[in-house]
Amino acid sequence: MARKIGSRYTANQILGRGSAGTVWLGEGPEGPVAVKLLREDLASDQELVGRFVQERTALLGLDHPNVVSVRDLVVDGNDLALVMDLVRGTDLRTRLERERRLAPEAAVAIVADVADGLAAAHAKGVVHRDVKPENILLDMQGPLGPGGSHRALLTDFGVAKLIDSPKRTRATKIIGTPDYLAPEIVEGLPPRASVDIYALATVLYELLAGFTPFGGGHPGAVLRRHVTETVVPLPGIPEELWQLLVQCLAKAPASRLRASELAARLREQLPLLAGMPPLDVDEPDADTDPDAEKPAAVTAPGEPPAPARIRRGAVPLVPGAKPDSNRDTHTSMRVPGPDELAGGARGTARAPRPAGAPRPGSARHRVAARRRRVTLTVAAVVLAAAAGVGTWLATADDDASAPPRETRHSAPESP
Template sequence: MEFSEALGASYRLGKRVGRGASGEVWQATDLRTGETVAAKILRAEHASDPALVERFIRERSILIGLRHPNIVAVRDLVVEGDRLAIVMDYIGGGSLRDILDRRSTLSPRAAVDTTAAVFRALAAAHEKQVLHRDIKPDNVLLLPEWLVGNPDACKVTDFGIARMITDRPRVSTGLLGTPEYMAPELISTGDAGMPADVYATGVLLYELLAGRTPFAGPGTDFTIAYRHVSVEVPNLDLPDQLSALLLRLLDKRPQNRPSAADAAATLTAMRPRLDGVPALEPASAPEDFVQTERRPPRSGASGRPRG
């Protein structure tokens, strides 16, 4: 679908800068201030769903009120004909996915710094009872000064969007989310709370260190997803403290995972001890995944927060 240059009365679209499962991201100009912003224009099937549009309007204040240095700020919501757009701060340094595509792995210190920022963003959102539900490198954006000592140069985007789009009547056999990052309880029961965001961020940390997610490998999306439930996390050659935390983040029992705030604090505290530790060579998928001896309980979601 082609869009005209204008977006509502206040914005003018520039170039398209990204495309994902839920829609396209465009660089735009705020005509009132002259500032460059980003406009995420949702797919037509979402914009034509009256219930979804109503949900976005109802939760507009929640999205706009979610403010933290490590969160991409939502500025506005535009409902215009068959278009639904979320206007947010423009972050010009690309995403963590771009970094992984270029570098494959990060040093433990860089990975810890980046993941701590993600956890700080989650902690701020969880304090307001807002879940993310789709943490992955594609949803972590970077300022150009990333990795030069600026803790605020890493920003999480798309809070709440995944849940609002998927939290509708659906066929019960469908998978919601990205299989490589889905918590075991989400796969077992289809319901998850804050520990599922923590788990997905643990997967992200593993990927930054190893160049691959822990359970990626041959098979269908369902096969990959079910490995979160049924197999052990493949080992990485890491400093003991970092390895121990990674296993806690990826514990199959949600009650055993730390909170986002605790994970951020732990990562920040271990940062000085990782100076000079080199990045790992990209890991390949194991020839055989080791089956877990015990399966997680079928519940464990902590309430039903927003997002």
């Protein structure tokens, strides 16, 4: 059933539904368009509507071959909609569900396209915040790229930021898709361009392996793994490509590449990946003990070898401590308070200070530390003196109670 969107557009057919709204095939003055109609509860939020209008200039200014351009933003009664270019194709999630994993050359070419789109957005100060296969469209009408890949375009710019308002989300709630969230978002830090790089590297890992590096299980467990676990190597890909993945999945945002650097480095890898088949790996076991030994896979003579099984590894929250392998604790994941955060995006945490206690590193803290050292020194001297007096008294008592010693005098020998 067709419906009017503002005065210039008509929505004719539903193309898909998402958490933020519904995408329609529409018609506008210049031809077919895609219309993302946001949920009614979002449209009734006056604060969100104001943010929506404020983002208009930034969103309309994004013009790049690898970005689905926003043509218009419509605010009309209960309708709040983004009017976008219509891409004739499918999304990357649909292709993944059909093929499970892609050949490395095609996967890298798609991610390089998206990195180019992100570079253009970041240059204008726009952070996507929800990079995932559902938001990557594949243009089936254009020419094929390396490995038979279709041109990739990133869509849904600005939606995550629009719905992330203080009224709608509490300090303990996180906006985004758990599998693709950067550690600094889990820790409650503001999202910057580096969160898109982390999410895109997660997408590349998923395209190669068939699963995300930290996914699986309760959302709280997924969030905890982003902060505490190391990414597991993928057997069978060139070392240079693996190092790119590791760098872009670093816990510290400053260690990750910029979008333009990632796109260039990925395209340098394409000649090395030509003709390489999809990887043959199994998803990691969901056991609670990452250090437990696994029995080796046994195959009958003549059968193909079993897929390589990869294992997740944990890193401790506190340097030098034993990694936390108890997944039951992951279900209580929350955003830490300011006093609990330490090390920023490095994923470490500290216990909150008692009320009235000085902040570590402050002048009060240094004075208190000096006083403790002086007190300990005086106490040590007193204890040492007391120990010396006690030893002297014990020796004197022993001497007084001992029997008289025999005294011998030697006389001179007679000649």
